[in-house]
Amino acid sequence: xxxxxxxxxxxxxxxxxxxxxxxxxxxxxxxxxxxxxxxxxxxxxxxxxxxxxxxxxxxxxxxxxxxxxxxxxxxxxxxxxxxxxxxxxxxxxxxxxxxxxxxxxxxxxxxxxxxxxxxxxxxxxxxxxxxxxxxxxxxxxxxxxxxxxxxxxxxxxxxxxxxxxxxxxxxxxxxxxxxxxxxxxxxxxxxxxxxxxxxxxxxxxxxxxxxxxxxxxxxxxxxxxxxxxxxxxxxxxxxxxxxxxxxxxxxxxxxxxxxxxxxxxxxxxxxxxxxxxxxxxxxxxxxxxxxxxxxxxxxxxxxxxxxxxxxxxxxxxxxxxxxxxxxxxxxxxxxxxxxxxxxxxxxxxxxxxxxxxxxxxxxxxxxxxxxxxxxxxxxxxxxxxxxxxxxxxxxxxxxxxxxxxxxxxxxxxxxxxxxxxxxxxxxxxxxxxxxxxxxxxxxxxxxxxxxxxxxxxxxxxxx
Ligand code: 5AD
Ligand code: SF4
Numbered sequence: 001x002x003x004x005x006x007x008x009x010x011x012x013x014x015x016x017x018x019x020x021x022x023x024x025x026x027x028x029x030x031x032x033x034x035x036x037x038x039x040x041x042x043x044x045x046x047x048x049x050x051x052x053x054x055x056x057x058x059x060x061x062x063x064x065x066x067x068x069x070x071x072x073x074x075x076x077x078x079x080x081x082x083x084x085x086x087x088x089x090x091x092x093x094x095x096x097x098x099x100x101x102x103x104x105x106x107x108x109x110x111x112x113x114x115x116x117x118x119x120x121x122x123x124x125x126x127x128x129x130x131x132x133x134x135x136x137x138x139x140x141x142x143x144x145x146x147x148x149x150x151x152x153x154x155x156x157x158x159x160x161x162x163x164x165x166x167x168x169x170x171x172x173x174x175x176x177x178x179x180x181x182x183x184x185x186x187x188x189x190x191x192x193x194x195x196x197x198x199x200x201x202x203x204x205x206x207x208x209x210x211x212x213x214x215x216x217x218x219x220x221x222x223x224x225x226x227x228x229x230x231x232x233x234x235x236x237x238x239x240x241x242x243x244x245x246x247x248x249x250x251x252x253x254x255x256x257x258x259x260x261x262x263x264x265x266x267x268x269x270x271x272x273x274x275x276x277x278x279x280x281x282x283x284x285x286x287x288x289x290x291x292x293x294x295x296x297x298x299x300x301x302x303x304x305x306x307x308x309x310x311x312x313x314x315x316x317x318x319x320x321x322x323x324x325x326x327x328x329x330x331x332x333x334x335x336x337x338x339x340x341x342x343x344x345x346x347x348x349x350x351x352x353x354x355x356x357x358x359x360x361x362x363x364x365x366x367x368x369x370x371x372x373x374x375x376x377x378x379x380x381x382x383x384x385x386x387x388x389x390x391x392x393x394x395x396x397x398x399x400x401x402x403x404x405x406x407x408x409x410x411x412x413x414x415x416x417x418x419x420x421x422x423x424x425x426x427x428x429x430x431x432x433x434x435x436x437x438x439x440x441x442x443x444x445x446x447x448x449x450x451x452x453x454x455x456x457x458x459x460x461x462x463x
Contacts, residue, residue, distance in 0.1 A: 010038060010039070010040045011037075011038055011039050011040070011049045011050075012039060012040050012041065012042035012047055012048045012049055012050075013030075013031060013034050013039040013040075013041060013042060013048055013049070013050040013051075013052065014041070014042040014043075014044065014045045014047075014048035014050070014051045014052070015027040015030050015031060015041075015051075015052045015053075015054055016045070016051070016052070016053050016054065016069065017054045018053070018054065018055050018056040018062060018065060018066065018093070019054075019055065019056020019058060019062055019093070019094070020056065020058070021166050021213065021215055021253070022166075022168055022171070022215050022216075022217070023054050023055075023056060023093055023116075024166060025166040025167070025168045025215055026054060026092075026093070026116060026119065026168075027052075027054045028156075028161075029119065029120075029146075029150055029156075030052060030054065030092065030119050030122060032150060032151050032156045033119065033120055033122050033123060033149070033150060033151070034050070034122055034123065034126070035151070035156075036123075036151065037123045037126065037127075045073065045076060046076065048087070049086065049087065049088065050087075050088045050089075050090065050126065051073055051076075051087060051088070051089055051090070052090040052091070052092050052112075053066055053069055053070070053073075053090070053091050053092065053093070054092045054093040055091060055092065055093035055094055055095035055096060056093060056094055056095065057093075057094035057095045057097070057098045057099075057181050057185055057357070058094070058180075058181060058182070058357075059352060059355035059357075060355045060356075060357070061355070063095050063098075066091065066095050067106065067107065070089070070091070070107045070109070070110065073087070073089050073109070074089075074107075074109045077089060077109055088111050088112065088126065088129055089109060089110050089111055089112070090110070090111060090112035090113070090114065090122075090125075091103060091107075091110055091112070091113050091114070092114050092115075092116065092119055093115075093116050093185075094115075094116060094181065094182075094185035094186070096113045096114055096115055096116075096139065097115030097116060097117075097139050097184075097185040097186075098181060098184065098185050098358070098359070099113075100113060100137050100139040101137055103137075104135060104137060110135065111129055111135050111136070112125055112126075112129065112135065112136050113135075113136070113137040113138070113139070114136070114138045114139075115138065115139045115140075115141070115185070116171075116185065116186055117141050117142060117146055117171075117186070117187055118138050118139075118140070118141075118142050118146070119146060120146040120149035120150060121138070121142075121149075125138070141187045145190075147168075147192055147196065152203075153199060153200045153202075153203035153204070154203045154206070154207075156203075159203060159204065159207050162209075162406055162436060163208065163209060163210045163211060163404055163405075163406050163436040163437075164209065164210070164211045164212075164213070164404065164406050164418075165204050165209045165211070165212055165213070166212075166213050166215050167197065167200055167201060167204065167212050167213070167214055167215065168192070168214075168215045168216065169191065169192050169197050169214045169215065169216055169219065169222050169237070169252075170189070170190065170191045170192065170215075170216030170217070170218060170219050170221060170222040171186055171187075171189075171190050171216060171217060172186045172187045172188050172189045172190050172217060172218075173186065173188075173189055173217045173218050174188050174189045174218075175218065175256060175258075175294075175296065176294060177283070177293050177294050177295055178292065178293055178294045178360060178361040178362040179293060179323060179326065179354060179357065179360055179362045180357070180360060181357045181359070181360060182217050184359055184360075186217055189218060189221055191216075191221075191222045191223050191224050192224075193224055193225075194224040194225060194226060194227075194232060194237055194240065195227075197214075197237065197241070198240055198241065198244070201241050201244055201247065202244055204247075205244050205245065205246040205247045206246070208246075208436065209246075209247070210246065210247065210248045210249060210404055210436070210438060211247075211248065211249035211250070211251070211404055211406075211418075212241070212247060212249070212250055212251070213250075213251040213252065213253060214234075214237075214238075214241075214250065214251070214252040214253075215252075215253065216252075216254070217254065218254070218255075218256050218259065219234065219252045219253060219254060219255055220233075220234045220252065220255040220256060220259040220260060220261075220264055221256065221259045222234045222237060224237070226240070233261055233263050233264065234252065234259075234261075234263070234264050234267075235261065235262075235263030235264040235265075235266060235267040236263060238250055238252070238264070238267045238271055238274055239267060239271060241273075242271045242272075242273040242274065247273060248273060248404070248438055249273055249275050249404065249420075249438075250271070250273050250274050250275065251274075251275050251277060251422070253279045254279055254281060254321075255278065255279065255280050255281075256281070257280060257281075257282065257295075257297045257301060257302050257305055258296055258297055260280070260305050260308075260309070265308055265309055265312050266312060268309060268312045268313040268316065269312035269313055275420050275421075275422070276313050276315050276316045276317060276420050276421060277316065277317045277319065277347075277420070277421050277422045278309060278316055278317070278318055278319065279319040279320070279321075280302075280305070280306075280318065280319070280320060281320050281321035281322075282299075282302050282320050282321075282322070282340065283295060283321060283322060283323050283326075284322070284323065284326065284329075284333065284336075284337050285299055285336040285337035285338070285339055285340025285341065286299075286329070286332075286333035286334075286336040286337060287299055287300075287336075288333060289326050289328070289329055289333050292326065292327070292328060292362070293323075293326060293362070294361075299336070299340055302340070303340075303343060303344070306318065306344055315421075317347035317348070317392065317421035317422065317423075318344060318345070318346050318347055319346060319347060319348050319349055319350075319422075320344075320346055320349045320350075321349070321350045321351070321352070322337060322341075322349060322350070322351040322352070322381060322385075323351075323352050323353075323354050324337070324351065324352070324353055324354065324374055324377040324378050324381055325353050325354040325369040325373060325374030325377055325378075326354045326362065326369075327354070327362055327365035327366075327367045327368050327369065328365065328367040329354075329369060329377075334377050334380075334381075337381065338380070338381065338384055341381070341384055341385065341388070342384070345388055345391075345392075346385060346388050346389070346392075347388070347389065347392040347421060347423075348385075348389050348392070348422070348423075349385045349388075349389075351378060351381050351382055351385060352378075353371070353374040353375070353378050354369070354374060356368065386448060389448055389449075390446070390447070390448045392421075392446075393423060393446030393447060393448065393449075393450070393451055394445070394446040395446070396419070396421075396423070396443045396446050396451055397443050397444060397445045397446050397451075398442075398443065399442075399443050400440050400441065400442045400443070400456070401419050401420060401440070401441060401443065402419075402420065402438050402439065402440055402441075403417035403418065403419055403425045403427070403438070403439055403440075403441040403453070404417050404418050404436075404437070404438045404439075405417035405427075405430070405434050405435050405436060405437055405439060406418065406435075406436070408435065409426055409427075413428060413429050413430060413431075414426060414427065414428050414430065415427050415430035415432075415434060415435060417439075417441075419441075419443075419451065423446075423450065423451050424449065424450040424451070425441055425443070425450065425451045425452070425453050426450055426451070426452050426453070427441055427452075427453050427454060427455060428454070429454075429455070430455060434455075439455065440455075440456055441453035441454065441455060441456075442454050442455075442456060
């Protein structure tokens with residue numbers, strides 16, 4: 001009898017994600033495309049044969065983090081070389097796209113630099129490198145569609161990692177806000193076909209996903225054709241997805257005010273699965289600054305959209321992005337932003353100091369503001385947004401709302417989930433079988449960053 005052949009040791013890949021939710025989605029796809037090549041996912045960089053950093057270039061701080069991580073990886077690569085092992089270091093995503101060859105000069109130990117639209121070619125690049133080929137820098141936008149080269153959804157190992165999932169439906173941006181690198185790093189706007197999105201959503205639902213967040217840099221600019229060949233926008237797509245059995249919740253992010261059409265607004269009124277939450281970045285409350293940012297909307301238009309969306313869904317939780325210290329922003333401009341915040345009342349928001357990005361028009365403006373002014377304005381802005389967030393969360397106390405438990409909390413018996421309004425809800429004494437389930441929770445109190453609630457008696461019955 002012959003000895004069974006020893007199985008070749010599986011190779012491993014580790015992908016570290018920076019930045020936005022789309023990078024989270026892309027990182028999972030990078031693992032997917034390497035799986036047929038015999039790569040399993042590694043839990044740590046130490047046990048990996050390939051480490052990929054999937055990077056973000058949106059602000060300087062995000063980009064700089066990549067270089068500190070590369071310093072650590074260089075040490076790991078040397079250590080492994082000392083043991084006769086190899087480590088392939090790759091940088092993917094928006095820093096790779098924006099810096100290309102420049103990154104090779106700054107970090108020569110990097111073997112592979114690949115932009116966000118080319119990661120489907122990873123197997124080919126890795127094979128070339130394994131055969132002793134030179135380092136690869138690939139920042140051209142390819143003519144083929146990376147989504148077409150991915151394994152079919154039901155064959156993806158990383159398809160579902162719990163009850164919630166991201167699904168990219170649109171990528172890139174043609175709006176060219178003067179502060180933003182996205183049109184340069186992600187390229188021009190592209191919508192995935194409706195049928196493909198519906199297929200992927202079906203596969204997710206079959207794998208146990210209850211909540212899908214549709215992703216796009218300009219998600220509400222998504223457009224395609226419905227099954228009858230008629231033009232469709234995001235509202236129509238949401239209605240199609242809401243029909244899928246098992247999917248209880250739909251969300252989408254990030255939207256642009258210019259693309260909030262009637263169909264999408266009415267979906268908020270009519271589709272129960274569409275959660276009452278809207279992230280609609282306004283960036284500034286000053287019309288002068290909005291024009292300088294090339295946002296192509298003014299505050300009046302923004303406020304009118306908010307009115308319409310509230311008419312459709314009165315309890316909607318509103319979220320936004322703000323930039324303080326854009327070039328030329330005066331005290332009066334900043335006050336106008338505070339006034340807009342007071343007029344709207346946000347449930348939560350993200351706010352940033354303006355960060356000049358190489359290659360964007362605003363970076364060349366002469367009237368850049370000192371960091372101290374940006375700091376001061378950011379603090380004032382965040383204090384106001386923090387008050388609004390606390391007020392919104394506190395107003396939820398006493399209500400009962402469905403919570404989808406998607407994280408284990410501290411200790412054995414705490415579960416954490418999301419409310420319809422995307423708040424984190426912590427529940428003590430929750431039986432473990434409720435993990436991944438949608439459960440009614442009585443909210444006891446609301447803090448700045450989360451809610452605390454308790455289960456109703458009947459939820460204790462074991463599943
Ligand atoms: N500086 C600061 N914030 C920025 N954002 C985009 N570009 C910059 C920049 N150069 C913010 C915007 C955008 C969010 C994703 O990041 O608010 O909506
Ligand atoms: Fe950037 Fe503006 Fe496009 Fe958003 S809409 S990705 S901020 S250029």
